């Protein structure tokens with residue numbers, strides 16, 4: 001029996017480790033990166049949902065902890081008591097059945113311990129709260145929550161651990177992270193890594209789909225020989241040279257399992273392994289291979305499946321549509 005129990009226990013521990021690793025990856029994807037020290041801007045949803053005094057407190061309190069974005073703190077406040085709006089025992093007075101109280105739902109021993117630990121690191125709740133500090137006071141509670149998350153891992157980039165310490169449940173961590181992401185405005189200054197450009201100026205001729213008993217896997221753009229062909233998006237050149245049917249082709253690998261192919265070229269300007277930027281010249285329009293006139297055969301494969309380039313460009317909200 002003991003052995004069975006130990007095996008089951010190991011399975012549970014392993015499962016938790018796997019879930020933790022998976023969530024950590026998500027955390028890194030959403031909140032990680034070198035710019036994590038820069039606090040994010042509130043999304044319209046955040047401005048609509050978070051009372052003004054709470055928003056200011058979340059932002060100021062999170063600023064005491066490098067690595068803690070205010071959206072995490074605000075998400076904890078949302079999940080715990082809906083920013084103090086929750087009409088339940090223990091929010092404004094008394095305690096709930098688990099002895100938690102106040103807008104950030106602290107146990108009294110935890111609240112006291114957090115403030116002692118923070119004081120040991122020279123961190124104190126700034127003036128503006130109760131005397132002595134109270135877990136029912138929104139100012140004190142939010143600063144204490146920031147200190148707690150910080151010392152629980154946020155200060156060393158372990159957001160999962162920090163939120164898990166606040167409430168030991170994987171669903172809770174996910175809920176907080178989802179809420180935090182909803183509070184975070186889309187970063188408009190992010191580099192246009194995923195931007196798409198029209199690969200050649202010309203006239204859209206033969207389109208994607210069935211054509212004379214065979215399937216045309218790309219969009220043809222008719223243009224004079226020598227017309228520049230540019231990279232449709234940034235990526236890595238994976239092929240540049242002769243290819244059956246295509247005459248001379250270039251293929252570029254992009255993020256997200258997307259490959260673009262440029263065929264019937266007159267001349268190629270890039271080498272395999274080369275990194276290219278969106279709009280960078282990579283070849284010239286030609287009339288080589290199975291071609292009935294000078295044109296670019298432009299093909300987009302997503303996960304090894306040819307996609308209609310016109311529909312793809314519409315989905316990408318490309319600045320210009322591929323045709324027309």
Ligand SMILES: [Zn+2]
Pocket residue numbers: 206216218219220296297298
């Ligand atoms: Zn074609």
